[in-house]
Amino acid sequence: MDYAKRKKDTKQIGNILLVGGFDPSGGAGVLVDYYVIRSLGAVACVCPTALTVQTHKKFWGYKPLENKEFEDILKAAVESMIEVDAIKIGMIPRLEQVYILLNTIANLKVPVVLDPVVLSTSGGYLVDDLTVYKELMSVASLVTPNWIEARRLFGLESKDLNKWEEISAKSGVAILLKGGHRSGRVVEDILFYNGLSYSWKRSRLEGCFRGTGCFLSSAITFYLGCGYDLPSAVDKAENVITGALKKSVLLCDEVYLPVYIHFRRYSSL
Ligand code: PLP
Secondary structure, eight states: OOHHHHHHHHOOSOEEEEEEEEOTTSSSBHHHHHHHHHHHTOEEEEEEEEEEEEOSSOEEEEEEOOHHHHHHHHHHHHHTOSSOOEEEEOOOOOHHHHHHHHHHHTTOOSOEEEOOOOBOTTSOBSOSOTHHHHHHGGGOSEEOOBHHHHHHHHOOOOOOHHHHHHHHHHHTOEEEEBOTTSOSSEEEEEEEETTEEEEEEEEOOSSEESSHHHHHHHHHHHHHHTTOOHHHHHHHHHHHHHHHHHTOEEEETTEEEOOSSOOOOGGGO
């Protein structure tokens, strides 16, 4: 039996490739992505782009992986997977990493979700120059900026949703504009896709929540990898993050972490 066939025959579960930053606090980045993918029922292989030095409240900086290190780890991650069903890209601090990534995934015709993270809630910049994300948009099925990231990425200051619809149509990329960073009692996320827009609303919860963007975009990647169309994948992922936010656990004063699966309280172990 040839190797490719054996691989396909033994595949039992979705395979997601995760590329992004390592956050030692576990509040964001590829650790959250991995948690979400495994919780939802697929497996993930992971390639870090940078090691950040941060807690939930403080940010000291980050060290990008050397190009060769990044390339070797990325290739090992891809090679470990029977078949890649979808890819999620988060923090990419170096332009060279973009070209290595584009080269490595060139033959994988699978959905790519790009979360163009710029700033951590712990207070630090994760990327200096948004050119990295602009370059990656050519392969993205969906880009998931918050309003601040979207304005910088697309150079559009307007709040007019028609203008955003136009930008999405012109650039040929679906955009999920996340409303979490805005003020107001309701958080609204809006998807612009194929000339249409879709909206999801949830009540804003008190407190500071870590990694919600990573959580949502990973869940979307999971559902795209399962074969759902984009609006359905976003809809399912929005349900997942809404439930996970309600079940959030307190990490330290006023900082919460969304959880998908309830775990036992420390005191009851
Ligand atoms: N740190 C890393 C490595 C990240 O990838 C991200 C988001 O993707 C963040 C921090 C920001 O996460 P938060 O939403 O908690 O600010």
